[in-house]
Amino acid sequence: xxxxxxxFTLNGESVEVSIEPWTTLLDYLRYNQKLVGTKKGxxxxxxxxxxxxxxxxxxxSCLCLLVSLEGKEITTIEGLGTAENLSTAQQIFIDExxxxxxxxxxxxxxxxxxxxxxxxxxxxxxxKDWMSGNLCRCAAYKNITKAARRIYEES
Amino acid sequence: xxxxxxxxxxxDDLSSDTALYDTTFLAGGTNLVDLMKYGVEKPDxxxxxxxxxxxxIEEFADGLRxxxxxxxxxxxxxxxxxxxxxxxxxxxxxxxxxxxRNRATNGGNLLQRTRCYYFYDTAMPCNxxxxxxxxxxxxxxxxxxxxxxxxxxxxxxxxxxxxxxxxALEAKVHILRKGATLVMPFDQIHRxxxxxxxxxxxxxxxxxxxxxxxxNEGFSQNFEYLKIRDRESYAFALxxxxxxxxxxxxxxxxxxxxxGGVAHKPWKLKEVEHEFxxxxxSTENFKSLAEKLIKGAQGFGxxxxxxxxxxxxxVRALNNALNPS
Numbered sequence: 001x002x003x004x005x006x007x008f009t010l011n012g013e014s015v016e017v018s019i020e021p022w023t024t025l026l027d028y029l030r031y032n033q034k035l036v037g038t039k040k041g042x043x044x045x046x047x048x049x050x051x052x053x054x055x056x057x058x059x060x061s062c063l064c065l066l067v068s069l070e071g072k073e074i075t076t077i078e079g080l081g082t083a084e085n086l087s088t089a090q091q092i093f094i095d096e097x098x099x100x101x102x103x104x105x106x107x108x109x110x111x112x113x114x115x116x117x118x119x120x121x122x123x124x125x126x127x128k129d130w131m132s133g134n135l136c137r138c139a140a141y142k143n144i145t146k147a148a149r150r151i152y153e154e155s
Numbered sequence: 156x157x158x159x160x161x162x163x164x165x166x167d168d169l170s171s172d173t174a175l176y177d178t179t180f181l182a183g184g185t186n187l188v189d190l191m192k193y194g195v196e197k198p199d200x201x202x203x204x205x206x207x208x209x210x211x212i213e214e215f216a217d218g219l220r221x222x223x224x225x226x227x228x229x230x231x232x233x234x235x236x237x238x239x240x241x242x243x244x245x246x247x248x249x250x251x252x253x254x255x256r257n258r259a260t261n262g263g264n265l266l267q268r269t270r271c272y273y274f275y276d277t278a279m280p281c282n283x284x285x286x287x288x289x290x291x292x293x294x295x296x297x298x299x300x301x302x303x304x305x306x307x308x309x310x311x312x313x314x315x316x317x318x319x320x321x322x323a324l325e326a327k328v329h330i331l332r333k334g335a336t337l338v339m340p341f342d343q344i345h346r347x348x349x350x351x352x353x354x355x356x357x358x359x360x361x362x363x364x365x366x367x368x369x370x371n372e373g374f375s376q377n378f379e380y381l382k383i384r385d386r387e388s389y390a391f392a393l394x395x396x397x398x399x400x401x402x403x404x405x406x407x408x409x410x411x412x413x414x415g416g417v418a419h420k421p422w423k424l425k426e427v428e429h430e431f432x433x434x435x436x437s438t439e440n441f442k443s444l445a446e447k448l449i450k451g452a453q454g455f456g457x458x459x460x461x462x463x464x465x466x467x468x469x470v471r472a473l474n475n476a477l478n479p480s
Contacts, residue, residue, distance in 0.1 A: 001158065002160070004163075020158070021159065021160075021161030021201070022156045022157075022158060022159065022191075024188070025231065043192065043253070044189050044193075045189055045252075045255060045374075048254060051254055052160065054257075054258075055228075056276040057228070057258075058253060058257055059254050059257050059258040060185070060252045060254045060255065060258070063185050063188045063189060063258065064184060064188070064258065065161075065181070065184060065188060067163070067203070068163075068181060068184060068203050068205050068386055070206060070319065071206075071479055108350065111253065111254065115253070118228070118232065129248070129253075129388045129389075130253045130255075132252060132253075132388035132389045133252025133253050133254045133255065133389055135253075
């Protein structure tokens with residue numbers, strides 16, 4: 001199969017790869033890079049489990065073709081912190097008990113960081129709307145919202 | 156996803172008039188990639204326009220230029236959009252999710268395809284997806300479907316919120332066609348379905364939207380974007396209304412009303428708006444405007460509720476615009 005060349009930064013490291021152009025960022029992260037912190041839920045941009053950061057903005061990695069990310073800076077949950085050295089956002093999610101099964105948590109955390117980067121939250125409604133692209137089937141929304149607010153205000 | 160040829164375009168590629176006509180353009184891809192996964196879109200070749208220099212938002216003497224490749228989020232949060240065109244800010248932020256707005260582009264927003272269930276379901280007939288196969292929505296479950304400008308071939312709606320605000324603002328769309336710039340008034344971009352619902356718009360193959368031009372008048376004092384949907388966030392409009400007013404001494408100096416969720420394109424009738432210029436800005440007149448704007452509306456069963464709903468929404472949106480909170 002024909003492949004195409006693309007260069008980008010992944011969790012701070014420069015990457016060059018030739019890949020089939022129909023490969024999504026999500027599949028590349030999970031199957032090629034084995035970065036399985038980013039989750040596949042619906043695979044159609046509806047659940048937010050696959051949310052990662054591109055140039056600091058939260059996006060659905062399932063809807064991004066990897067070849068279209070030339071020159072971009074990609075950050076996944078693995079790039080935010082480690083088990084030994086958690087990021088502030090990860091620690092806040094633990095402190096606020098902002099998850100149950102944890103499947104949606106990497107995407108939730110990436111969305112909160114993009115929300116903080118954007119800096120356009122002026123009300124509780126704004127915050128809930130921003131986070132509404134991340135579904136939690138355990139319905140841990142109350143504590144997710146608390147954690148998101150703390151990350152926005154404190155980090 | 157069906158395999159395809161991929162090309163990343165540079166500005167040099169635009170100076171030649173070859174190679175672009177048989178390709179599908181890729182920008183943010185939030186709609187296209189999704190449709191490719193469903194097997195609704197099956198392009199043989201994709202030309203990635205993401206590296207082209209059309210991602211700027213620029214103020215100029217006569218208004219604002221929104222680059223076709225600027226993201227919906229960057230557009231909504233741009234200070235000039237927030238301050239001068241708040242109806243556009245509100246419309247964009249009512250749409251999709253933060254992740255989608257961060258990736259989806261302005262040009263792509265205009266060219267996104269309907270969310271008709273039967274268009275997405277390749278097991279069902281759909282004249283838009285497969286011309287001549289029939290319309291499963293007309294006698295099917297049509298809660299989200301059109302009530303205005305429909306045809307016997309198609310009752311799909313255009314799903315955009317942003318486009319409803321752009322219609323109200325009477326934006327213009329700049330298109331690169333065979334190396335020359337073409338400027339199209341916003342109401343000429345999208346089509347009614349007629350006998351060719353497979354055509355969503357009036358662009359030709361190879362046409363590239365470069366930017367959207369907003370005129371100086373942004374109706375920043377008296378505006379509303381009212382979106383009614385099945386849940387409060389991350390849902391398409393059942394009915395939406397972009398309402399813009401200019402009022403002096405209680406009389407309407409200018410009025411714009413564009414509707415979303417009710418037709419194959421943002422629904423706006425200039426002749427109806429003109430009738431109300433000089434009249435009192437009153438609920439009675441707003442009700443009359445609503446009646447005239449949706450004259451001929453037809454339900455198809457499960458979307459009958461949209462007819463009274465959109466009338467009330469128009470009146471409420473105009474009253475909210477008149478008395479901004």
